Amino acid sequence: MGKTKVLAIGDTADNIFTLKKFVKNVDIHLINFPRKQNALLTYSEEGVEFFDSLLISKQVKMIKEICTKFDLCLAMSWAGARVAYLAGLNYIMYFVGGDIATPPFLKKSRDPFTNTIVYDLNFIERSFYKRVFDTALTCIGGQIEYNYLIKYRKDAIRLDRVIVDTTLFNHEIKPVNLKKEKFTFLSAQRFGLAKGFDIILEALRLCKTDFKVLQVKWFIENSEEEKRINRELIDKCPKQVEFIPLIKRKELGSYFTFADAILGQMRIGAQGAIERDAAFCKKPVICFTDQNKPMIIDGKEVVPPFLPKTQDSHDLANLIDSIVQSKEFRDKLVEEQYSYIKKLSDPDEVVKEWERIFEAMTRKNKTIKRKSKTIIFENLLAVLSERLIYLRKMRMRNIKSWGKEEYERLTK
Structure with missing residues (x-):
């Protein structure tokens, strides 16, 4: 057959x-x-x-x-x-x-x-x-x-x-050749309310550490109302945010390995493609995870080890500062997140x-x-x-x- x-x-x-x-x-x-x-x-x-x-x-x-x-x-x-x-x-x-x-x-x-x-x-x-x-x-x-x-x-x-796709996203991908002067987060997700950017931008204003956020120019604009909201959010972007051109998918892995950490969504309470791909590159990923919505892997309920556990901007700000300040904390996140995503998303x-x-x-x-x-x-x-x-x-x-x-x- x-x-x-x-x-x-x-x-x-x-x-x-x-x-x-x-x-x-x-x-x-x-x-x-x-x-x-x-x-x-x-x-x-x-x-x-x-x-x-x-x-x-x-x-x-x-x-x-x-x-x-x-x-x-x-x-x-x-x-x-x-x-x-x-x-x-x-x-x-x-x-x-x-x-x-x-x-x-x-x-x-x-x-x-x-x-x-x-x-x-x-x-x-x-x-x-x-x-x-x-x-x-x-x-x-x-x-x-x-x-x-x-x-x-x-x-x-x-x-x-x-x-x-582990051929595009893994920790052995050569980082893109960009200049890095300070701790750098990459936000490769679409920009908009659906990703929680109202929470993210407020948290960035509350942060006490020094870092940069590279945000791709990729906007959620399914309606005129979303376009209006995005304009308001962009006008209020704090100093840490720098907009960069949208990245080709086949090149995205090299940007993940270049970044020190990945800034993901703060709205739906689960990981999307950006967060999963980045975790396979062994980078610490920030992503709001609803503790009441476990995933099912091999018949068992598993709560994804991604932080923060709330949508509070103060909690997010504290998490960002901890990631910037502590290599030990970053390494712990990477170990837990990679282990989880390997079980969830391994192609085989x-x-x-x-x-x-x-x-x-x-x-x-x-x-x-x-x-x-x-x-x-x-x-x-x-x-x-x-x-x-x-x-x-x-x-x-x-x-x-x-x-x-x-x-x-x-x-x-």
């Missing part, structure tokens, strides 16, 4: 790309959506195929033409699942980040940090995305995502293990869990093709919506994002 062949549609933070890189008994073919702006730097592209159109109808057509070469589909992002659904596939939905926190099937789905509306869809559109969600063979998410998923799908799978362990899932799904579903009585009607509806909404209502906004020439090319 040959390897299971998985067609992956969409990716977030290189999760599928990295999984594809390390799987042993599965072949993953990843098709991602056209990239723009910051995504050109933060996503990898080696061995990845890209849709050559922004039009849903053409994306679906492309998938239909190749899908019979595969046993199963893995969809990431609502856009990826939408294409898989309209192409009539059997697919798994995989969630990281905030996609399930603000699902498009809820009426006036709102951002939990700014209270702005993320999706303002009509009843037909919401019903469509609910069918996309319900039709998935299963939905998979980590500790935070699972708590949302279980509200809507009792068969959701919790998978806390998240893969780290993550791959084993995913390969078990793929095996179980293909055993239950013998073909990638899904039986559906309404798929033709829904594809016609999708084409109509595409013409009325995407090509007309959203035209100017997309031209601003893509540039007129590229937008016209991608919508022919």
Whole structure:
């Protein structure tokens, strides 16, 4: 029996790309959506195929033409699942980040940090995305995502293990050649309220030690309200903060090994890709960890050893000062954090869990093709919506994002 062949549609933070890189008994073919702006730097592209159109109808057509070469589909992002659904596939939905926190099937789905509306869809559109969600063979998410998923799908799978690309992130990576005059923190995460920068900036003002924070120019700007909040936060940035250009993903490891410590998020209470990658580089990582939300590793609950344990700016300031002042404290953090992240995110362990899932799904579903009585009607509806909404209502906004020439090319 040959390897299971998985067609992956969409990716977030290189999760599928990295999984594809390390799987042993599965072949993953990843098709991602056209990239723009910051995504050109933060996503990898080696061995990845890209849709050559922004039009849903053409994306679906492309998938239909190749899908019979595969046993199963893995969809990431609502856009990826939408294409898989309209192409009539059997697919798994995989969630990281905030996609399930603000699902498009809820009426006036709102951002939990700014209270702005993320999706303002009509009843037909919401019903469509609910069918996309319900039709998935299963939905998979980590500790935070699972708590949302279980509200809507009792068969959701919790998978806390998240893969780290250890070829890009390890302590033997040669540091980038930059001048360092004082203790230096790197903040390679996106800048915004969702990462707790209101808490972080207040803490920096309270610090008593001398250090620098290199913050990449990467902003959370999903709405005009987020842009306004970011402008206010930037205006209030203390003297320690220096903004630097966004770093290419393949070069990020060299910046981690250059820095003395890593400044992570202070909002959600768990580690994201930046914090996990940095911990593999054996650097002390600051990241608020909710003590009431343990991870599950090999069936056991484990509280991640990342500090601080509160979102209080004074506690954060004291932690920063301790890290700057004490090498012994830094070494202790590194030892504990690396040991933990090795168990959580080691590629071999993550791959084993995913390969078990793929095996179980293909055993239950013998073909990638899904039986559906309404798929033709829904594809016609999708084409109509595409013409009325995407090509007309959203035209100017997309031209601003893509540039007129590229937008016209991608919508022919």
